[in-house]
Amino acid sequence: MTERLAAALEYARRHEADFLKNLQDFVAFGSISTSDEHREEIEKTANWVARRLEALGMQKVAVMPTAGHPVVYGEWLGAPGKPTVLIYGHYDVQPVDPLDLWHSDPFEATLRGENLHARGASDMKGQVAACLNAVEAIVRTGTLPVNVKFLIEGEEEIGSPSLADWIAQNSELLKADFCLNPDAGMLGKDHPTITYGLRGLASFELTVSGPSHDLHSGVFGGTVHNPAKALADLLAGMHDENNHIALPGFYDSVRPLSGEERAHLAKLPVSDAFVLAQTGVPQVWGEAGYTSVERAGGRPTLEINGMLSGFTGQGQKTIIPAWAMAKITCRLVPDQKPEEVYEQMKRYLEERAPKTICWDLKMYGGSEASISDIHKPWVTALANAMESVWGTPPLFKREGGSVPVVGMMQSSLGMESVLTGFGLPDDNLHAPNEKMHVPTWHRGIETLVRFFFNLG
Numbered sequence: 001m002t003e004r005l006a007a008a009l010e011y012a013r014r015h016e017a018d019f020l021k022n023l024q025d026f027v028a029f030g031s032i033s034t035s036d037e038h039r040e041e042i043e044k045t046a047n048w049v050a051r052r053l054e055a056l057g058m059q060k061v062a063v064m065p066t067a068g069h070p071v072v073y074g075e076w077l078g079a080p081g082k083p084t085v086l087i088y089g090h091y092d093v094q095p096v097d098p099l100d101l102w103h104s105d106p107f108e109a110t111l112r113g114e115n116l117h118a119r120g121a122s123d124m125k126g127q128v129a130a131c132l133n134a135v136e137a138i139v140r141t142g143t144l145p146v147n148v149k150f151l152i153e154g155e156e157e158i159g160s161p162s163l164a165d166w167i168a169q170n171s172e173l174l175k176a177d178f179c180l181n182p183d184a185g186m187l188g189k190d191h192p193t194i195t196y197g198l199r200g201l202a203s204f205e206l207t208v209s210g211p212s213h214d215l216h217s218g219v220f221g222g223t224v225h226n227p228a229k230a231l232a233d234l235l236a237g238m239h240d241e242n243n244h245i246a247l248p249g250f251y252d253s254v255r256p257l258s259g260e261e262r263a264h265l266a267k268l269p270v271s272d273a274f275v276l277a278q279t280g281v282p283q284v285w286g287e288a289g290y291t292s293v294e295r296a297g298g299r300p301t302l303e304i305n306g307m308l309s310g311f312t313g314q315g316q317k318t319i320i321p322a323w324a325m326a327k328i329t330c331r332l333v334p335d336q337k338p339e340e341v342y343e344q345m346k347r348y349l350e351e352r353a354p355k356t357i358c359w360d361l362k363m364y365g366g367s368e369a370s371i372s373d374i375h376k377p378w379v380t381a382l383a384n385a386m387e388s389v390w391g392t393p394p395l396f397k398r399e400g401g402s403v404p405v406v407g408m409m410q411s412s413l414g415m416e417s418v419l420t421g422f423g424l425p426d427d428n429l430h431a432p433n434e435k436m437h438v439p440t441w442h443r444g445i446e447t448l449v450r451f452f453f454n455l456g
């Protein structure tokens, strides 16, 4: 261990109480992004982050306006020739209701046992603070071994509506080798985790129509094709008997899971038994040839999200409905494109829809999947840092959902993101009694200190 690393780690250990006190100040702001009444708190929080960045010697620190809540920016580029990390975070939080279910004031951080309870303690003021504290430990005992840029936004909890434009307008400012996004958690307190892939999305609405109005089933039953049945047949045909998706060409651009990835995924604590326990289904289901954990992150899916047709009120109404509609979304993996899936869905309908009905397919937009190469030096730097702290290598995980900002970084800046974080599955994110496990958080700070040095 170098002297500089040792000094920074020693500083972090000596200042554990100060770091926690500092986080308590941070979470005391009610920076709820969803409603206008918290605008003042949002401003105060953004200013607090900016002041903290300045105190750490960051340059160009600014609270920058967007169409919505401001972005806080700051950078330090005093390590020429070394990598530049763009650290992403958000300072906004979810609403706190129902308030009566909280055991303590959500904006007055309260320590109970090893957990600090407050809104934002885990998602993600605690994670932003961990990054700031790691930087503090390094700059108070020497200089940063890498270049850093901070982008801390205030609209993540409402879907980052202003961020894509802001990123596009500031692409020069944001130039970096990669983005560190600590808004993803760990799979358990003994399982440091790196999330390297997220799925994309393509969403559709399919309407099947037949007669110009609902028909009497006694008069016309047997002579016209019922749109609800026709839609049901079309939907049923979208998977084959092995639960592969039957849209023509659907798998052509799907990047296969490598043997190495499958080995990593097999180590995740997500078994069929876990799925059964979480969902209450009698048996698991899915694409033949893949495990549940592979199906949920590494393979594309097609889901019917809702169906609407005919009479669904109390009692009976003997009709043939005029139309039937289904909402459909596909989760996509690299290298699928949402527009391609739209074309595949259209071709499927052209080939399979009977002449007895009409159909209309609308696309509601989509996003591409994102993935980071796990052999990139920054992933190795983070993995090694985690192994030094926890004594065990991290789990490598693909997330089944999407994180809009990761897609924005990829499409707008061509930048890969590495997702991590030190929150735990039982942190009650977005719910009453959100908490953060303090010993894990301190380990997280140590991990980040080591990460910066490994990278430099």
Ligand SMILES: [Zn+2]
Binding pocket: 090, 123, 124, 156, 183
């Ligand atoms: Zn978050």
